[in-house]
Amino acid sequence: MQIDGSAAIVTGGASGLGGATAHALAAAGATVYALDLPSSIAAAPAVDGVTYLEADVTVPAQVSAAVEQAAGGSAPLRVVVNCAGIGPSARILSKRGPHDLDLFRKVVEVNLIGTFNVVTLATAEIAKTEPVDAHGQRGIVINTASIAAYDGQIGQAAYAASKGGVVGLTLPAARDLASSGIRVVTIAPGIIDTPMLATVSEEFRAALADGVPFPKRLGTADDYSALALSIITHDYLNGEVIRLDGALRMAPR
Numbered sequence: 001m002q003i004d005g006s007a008a009i010v011t012g013g014a015s016g017l018g019g020a021t022a023h024a025l026a027a028a029g030a031t032v033y034a035l036d037l038p039s040s041i042a043a044a045p046a047v048d049g050v051t052y053l054e055a056d057v058t059v060p061a062q063v064s065a066a067v068e069q070a071a072g073g074s075a076p077l078r079v080v081v082n083c084a085g086i087g088p089s090a091r092i093l094s095k096r097g098p099h100d101l102d103l104f105r106k107v108v109e110v111n112l113i114g115t116f117n118v119v120t121l122a123t124a125e126i127a128k129t130e131p132v133d134a135h136g137q138r139g140i141v142i143n144t145a146s147i148a149a150y151d152g153q154i155g156q157a158a159y160a161a162s163k164g165g166v167v168g169l170t171l172p173a174a175r176d177l178a179s180s181g182i183r184v185v186t187i188a189p190g191i192i193d194t195p196m197l198a199t200v201s202e203e204f205r206a207a208l209a210d211g212v213p214f215p216k217r218l219g220t221a222d223d224y225s226a227l228a229l230s231i232i233t234h235d236y237l238n239g240e241v242i243r244l245d246g247a248l249r250m251a252p253r
Contacts, residue, residue: 001078001137003232004029008079009070011035011057011118014044016194017144018083020221021228026050028229030079033070035063035118057084057114063121071125078129078139080122081228085111085144085162089155104158111162112169115143119173119184127180137235138181142228143170145188147243151250163188167241174239183238185231190245193218212246219244 008025012018013034022034026049035055036044044052053069055062071077086107092099119141126139145166152160166186174184191208197218209217227244231237 001132001140001232001235003079003229005075006078006139007031007033007070007073007075008081009033009035009067009077009118009122010081010083011055011114012040012082012084013050014040014052016083017189017192017221017224018081019044020225021081021083022050023047024222024225024229025079025081031073031075033066035066036084057082057118058109060117060121063117067118067121067125070122071128076129077122077125078132079232080118080126080139080141082115082118082141082143084114084118087156087159090158091155092157099157104161107158108162108165111159112165115166116169119143119169123177123180123182126182127177131181133235135235136181137183140183140185140232141173141177142231143184143186145186145241147188147190147245147248147250149188150243153250154253170241171239178238183235185237185239186241187224187227187231188241188243188245189219189224190243190248190250191218192224193220211251212248215246217246219246 008030010018010022013022014036022032026032032050034050034052038054041052053066055066090099129138143166146163148156148160149163149167170186
């Protein structure tokens with residue numbers, strides 16, 4: 001599917017994976033609507049072709065308003081990339097006691113329910129657009145899971161469960177949306193070099209990179225955005241989860 005001339009929604013679009021993807025889509029000719037929380041948008045750089053919209057992915061009214069704005073422009077809404085997410089760490093049992101249920105609920109609410117909320121509201125608008133080819137293609141959704149969905153480490157019970165839900169959502173969502181000409185693909189990143197990792201020592205970063213079979217480096221947000229754009233343009237990719245991890249399989253800790 002052609003990116004140039006399309007409108008795209010990117011959640012978590014003010015920084016990190018979402019920021020890199022929003023910038024890459026805009027550079028490819030898309031009209032991009034980057035959804036994020038107000039505090040993140042306040043620190044985001046101004047980018048030609050990117051409009052920042054304040055929206056919490058867990059609040060239907062806020063997402064509906066953002067989707068309505070994205071779908072109401074001159075370019076048809078055809079692309080959704082879900083990057084919004086959180087990843088706090090806590091053991092099921094620790095010296096501090098049992099895992100906090102509200103924390104578990106919050107992680108699932110943002111990472112899984114928030115993703116589903118955006119998917120349902122945005123695809124309802126994509127389905128109204130005219131097909132772009134003889135096969136009836138109208139658009140694509142790219143969701144973000146994690147290799148923690150498969151190799152969750154100690155302290156990742158909530159995160160791994162939420163991302164496992166995103167993995168499990170992929171195929172049924174692709175099947176549900178096939179009649180509307182909308183593809184669904186999920187990216188499962190490994191260890192990505194994020195601002196959070198910038199606070200740790202070079203020795204620790206080197207140890208993380210050394211655990212990756214090949215190439216022996218941390219992943220980057222640009223690695224993610226490059227894959228996302230490739231998925232958008234490759235029309236036969238659908239209902240699949242793609243690991244972006246340099247063949248890494250995570251150890252227990």
